[in-house]
Amino acid sequence: MSDRDRLEPEVEVDLGLGTAAAGAEVATGVGATGMWAPDALLIESTSLWGEIWRRFRRDKFAMIGVVIIFLLVAIAILAPWIAPHDPTKQYDEGLTMQGMPVGPSSQFWLGTDTLGRDLLSRLMYGARVSLVVGVCANGFALILGVIFGLTAGYFRGGTETVLMRMTDVMMAFPIYLLAVALVSVLEPSLGILILVIGIVYWTPMTRVIHGEVLSIREKEFVDAARLTGCTNRRILFRHILPHLVAPIIVYTSLGIATTILFEATLSYIGLGVQPPTPSWGQMISEGQAYYLSAPHLVIYPGLCIMITVLAFNLVGDGLRDAFDPQQRRR
Amino acid sequence: MSAASVSATLAAAGNGTETLVTIEDLRVHFPITSGIVFRHKVGAVYAVDGIDLKIRRGETLGLVGESGCGKSTTGRAILQLIRPTTGRVLYEGGDLAHLKGGALRRQRRHMQMIFQDPYASLNSRMTIGDIVSEPLLVHKLADRAGRKTRVRELLETVGLNPNTLNRYPHEFSGGQRQRIGIARALAVEPNFIVCDEPISALDVSIRAQIINLLQKLQREFGLTYLFIAHDLSVVRHISDRVAVMYLGRIVELAENALLYEQPMHPYTQALLSAVPIPDPVAEERRRPVVLTGDVPSPVEPPSGCHFHARCPAAREGLCDVEGPKLKEVRPGHWAACHLITADDYPHIRAGEDDLAVVADGGGEPAEGGETA
Numbered sequence: 001m002s003d004r005d006r007l008e009p010e011v012e013v014d015l016g017l018g019t020a021a022a023g024a025e026v027a028t029g030v031g032a033t034g035m036w037a038p039d040a041l042l043i044e045s046t047s048l049w050g051e052i053w054r055r056f057r058r059d060k061f062a063m064i065g066v067v068i069i070f071l072l073v074a075i076a077i078l079a080p081w082i083a084p085h086d087p088t089k090q091y092d093e094g095l096t097m098q099g100m101p102v103g104p105s106s107q108f109w110l111g112t113d114t115l116g117r118d119l120l121s122r123l124m125y126g127a128r129v130s131l132v133v134g135v136c137a138n139g140f141a142l143i144l145g146v147i148f149g150l151t152a153g154y155f156r157g158g159t160e161t162v163l164m165r166m167t168d169v170m171m172a173f174p175i176y177l178l179a180v181a182l183v184s185v186l187e188p189s190l191g192i193l194i195l196v197i198g199i200v201y202w203t204p205m206t207r208v209i210h211g212e213v214l215s216i217r218e219k220e221f222v223d224a225a226r227l228t229g230c231t232n233r234r235i236l237f238r239h240i241l242p243h244l245v246a247p248i249i250v251y252t253s254l255g256i257a258t259t260i261l262f263e264a265t266l267s268y269i270g271l272g273v274q275p276p277t278p279s280w281g282q283m284i285s286e287g288q289a290y291y292l293s294a295p296h297l298v299i300y301p302g303l304c305i306m307i308t309v310l311a312f313n314l315v316g317d318g319l320r321d322a323f324d325p326q327q328r329r330r
Numbered sequence: 331m332s333a334a335s336v337s338a339t340l341a342a343a344g345n346g347t348e349t350l351v352t353i354e355d356l357r358v359h360f361p362i363t364s365g366i367v368f369r370h371k372v373g374a375v376y377a378v379d380g381i382d383l384k385i386r387r388g389e390t391l392g393l394v395g396e397s398g399c400g401k402s403t404t405g406r407a408i409l410q411l412i413r414p415t416t417g418r419v420l421y422e423g424g425d426l427a428h429l430k431g432g433a434l435r436r437q438r439r440h441m442q443m444i445f446q447d448p449y450a451s452l453n454s455r456m457t458i459g460d461i462v463s464e465p466l467l468v469h470k471l472a473d474r475a476g477r478k479t480r481v482r483e484l485l486e487t488v489g490l491n492p493n494t495l496n497r498y499p500h501e502f503s504g505g506q507r508q509r510i511g512i513a514r515a516l517a518v519e520p521n522f523i524v525c526d527e528p529i530s531a532l533d534v535s536i537r538a539q540i541i542n543l544l545q546k547l548q549r550e551f552g553l554t555y556l557f558i559a560h561d562l563s564v565v566r567h568i569s570d571r572v573a574v575m576y577l578g579r580i581v582e583l584a585e586n587a588l589l590y591e592q593p594m595h596p597y598t599q600a601l602l603s604a605v606p607i608p609d610p611v612a613e614e615r616r617r618p619v620v621l622t623g624d625v626p627s628p629v630e631p632p633s634g635c636h637f638h639a640r641c642p643a644a645r646e647g648l649c650d651v652e653g654p655k656l657k658e659v660r661p662g663h664w665a666a667c668h669l670i671t672a673d674d675y676p677h678i679r680a681g682e683d684d685l686a687v688v689a690d691g692g693g694e695p696a697e698g699g700e701t702a
Contacts, residue, residue: 229518
């Protein structure tokens with residue numbers, strides 16, 4: 001944003017997780033001569049984001065979530081270097097004489113799958129798909145949701161009616177059916193997957209943003225901005241959008257969990273990422289026929305999905321509490 | 331009050347004789363709608379119901395009235411924050427009510443507002459420097475370096491430490507925040523400022539500071555104020571002229587001294603008689619006119635004179651039938667009441683066209699007679 005030229009930025013505000021903004025020192029200059037108001041200026045400078053970060057850091061569950069997500073991201077990025085084997089290579093020694101997958105051994109730490117591929121390596125590579133789809137599909141849903149929500153909430157009138165009824169119609173659709181229909185018409189691939197999940201999931205974000213904008217647009221500082229001579233675009237992006245950061249962050253982190261689960265579901269029914277690229281949902285699908293003789297084929301990818309979804313939910317809950325201390329967790 | 335002192339007040343108040351803002355038949359009706367799918371209008375809140383007013387350059391015009399009488403709506407409609415249903419708002423002769431988009435935004439340079447709530451009126455996600463410099467940026471009045479200098483200057487003008495420009499609003503007290511709001515309003519060097527109850531949300535101890543600041547700024551920059559308040563003593567202190575509103579209409583408009591010393595409209599009389607006097611002896615003798623009932627709903631305002639249902643002197647068949655026009659009862663004193671007749675006030679003149687007669691025509695017979 002080019003016109004975000006603040007004057008002498010001494011207080012840096014990190015819009016991400018508000019790092020390091022806590023207790024930023026600001027020169028008070030009380031000692032200087034002048035005739036400012038007597039009730040002036042010995043208040044300790046506390047940054048808005050610093051306060052949120054402090055509350056968030058105190059939340060143990062949220063911090064566990066952060067650590068797990070951090071590990072997952074690290075594994076996903078470093079998979080080519082830390083994975084013990086090639087995830088798509090079928091090892092002869094990975095299958096028993098009868099053609100059954102082998103259990104954990106020193107060569108294959110978590111055993112192999114039905115084609116003799118290393119399960120651990122496949123799980124590591126599978127994390128890439130889950131995270132990429134989770135983050136990108138949510139980003140896409142977020143962009144749609146923010147644009148529609150802001151427009152509908154700010155301009156009201158006919159625009160609002162059209163956009164919000166459209167949202168209602170989308171929400172009334174059975175989303176799995178819609179996704180399955182979309183994917184089967186289009187060629188399934190990672191990009192299409194992201195697109196489809198984004199299209200299916202923009203509605204909740206639109207609703208949330210729309211509701212928030214409705215309340216913010218009535219605040220006096222919006223009137224003040226209008227009086228100042230700000231254009232609608234400037235009011236929307238400079239004055240209203242910054243107040244939406246909290247719900248956006250919270251709903252994105254919660255949304256990522258849902259999206260990862262959705263990706264797993266689609267992959268499970270074969271409409272997600274196509275083999276041989278490993279994905280957790282697809283691994284469960286392939287292993288389910290052997291769940292009695294080789295339960296690890298289902299258990300490990302299932303655990304991965306569960307832990308990832310749980311981690312994002314923990315972080316989302318923690319963020320919500322940190323942003324809105326009045327509305328504590330029940 | 332003697333005629334001599336009245337005319338002295340008139341002369342003193344007549345520092346600005348040029349009209350800056352003219353409001354003609356301003357009406358703001360908020361529709362009440364019903365139905366979810368097929369939305370239709372079932373009624374309206376007649377918040378502002380026909381206001382004519384001329385605000386002179388350099389004066390402070392006080393606008394008083396009870397809660398819900400449409401004071402703030404009037405102020406916002408003048409600045410086009412709420413678009414008027416009908417009527418014109420002329421600023422230096424140009425109609426604002428019909429301006430749109432960029433043209434209106436450019437006009438906004440000349441008129442600003444100071445808000446009632448210093449907590450809600452500052453964007454909590456912006457630094458003080460950004461808040462105060464935004465008008466300069468939007469109207470392209472200065473480059474980056476120029477803006478910074480100007481912001482420091484403005485903060486100093488309103489009595490804030492210029493080194494605080496990187497702080498956020500939540501680090502300031504109510505009084506300081508109000509000063510920030512004033513600095514923002516001043517940034518574009520406006521001529522006209524609507525002060526919408528600028529002190530009623532503040533601690534009593536800092537109200538005087540803000541009032542003094544507003545007066546200082548008016549002297550320094552030749553500002554014109556429309557000062558909206560419900561506190562009569564504050565309005566008396568700061569205003570040159572005072573307009574009294576009741577249920578969307580102006581019922582009385584007069585020079586400050588005239589209105590407070592010799593209120594004519596029964597509503598103004600009741601309002602003023604309710605103000606306690608800080609003198610036990612006088613307070614003892616005070617005979618407040620107690621009004622019965624509440625302010626009627628602006629959804630269904632009473633017929634005729636809006637005040638007739640509560641008026642101690644209302645006459646049946648007259649006051650409840652026809653709404654009185656604002657008449658100049660005597661030079662510089664306007665009232666809308668059927669009961670003020672030519673018998674009592676020989677100078678009485680009807681017609682709204684020459685509302686600013688005292689202002690515009692220096693040689694107007696009535697005024698000329700008084701000031702001679």
